[in-house]
Amino acid sequence: MAAQPDEIFSTFFGFEDWGRGKGPRKAAAIVRTLPCTLEELYNGATKKLKISRDVLSASGRKGTVEEVLTIKIKPGWKKGTKITFQEKGPDTQRGVIPADIVFIVDEKPHSVFKRDGDNLIVTQKVSLADALAGYTAQLTALDGRNLRVSIDSVISQAHEEVVRGEGMPIQNEQSKKGNLIVKFSVKIPKLTSEQKTGIRMLLTSL
Structure with missing residues (x-):
């Protein structure tokens, strides 16, 4: 069967579908x-x-x-x-x-912060003494500012401190930011029997 004129044109010039009104392919x-x-x-x-x-x-x-x-x-x-x-x-x-x-x-992975949507997460390692007596986290924000986050309450392993407005800029609302979430890892030291007894006596007397 003889080829149609538009088929000959398309094959010869590489313009597939031109004869069908669809234009050149991309x-x-x-x-x-x-x-x-x-x-x-x-x-x-x-x-x-x-x-x-x-x-x-x-x-x-x-x-x-x-x-x-x-x-x-x-x-x-x-x-x-x-x-x-x-x-x-x-x-x-x-x-x-x-x-x-x-x-x-x-x-790219960051050495300090982890991103979760519009929020930033940072984990601070604290000693047992700081966890019990109070702790101030000192951080450098992504724009170079110094941030101080003070925690006066007892810090547990599950404790999270939320700093509102110190997260990532919100893409379609440039004037707003997500939150900074500070998590904690409390370092529990190995104690002798005498030390455990002393701590128990101290805590029961409070």
């Missing part, structure tokens, strides 16, 4: 990871990424062009946030729209 997106520190996701940052892309000249010759893509990280962005640069992929096929380049935010 190349599949190119997906890349964008590693970000917790400080960058807290304060915001600008990243410049240099890319090289293959292109066809008007005469059909292949060449390479270099370009710098600028990504402005907004405070509060989360792991999984996508940034799309339209049609910045290779442009080497007639009738094929260049692919989009998609960057997906990934959060």
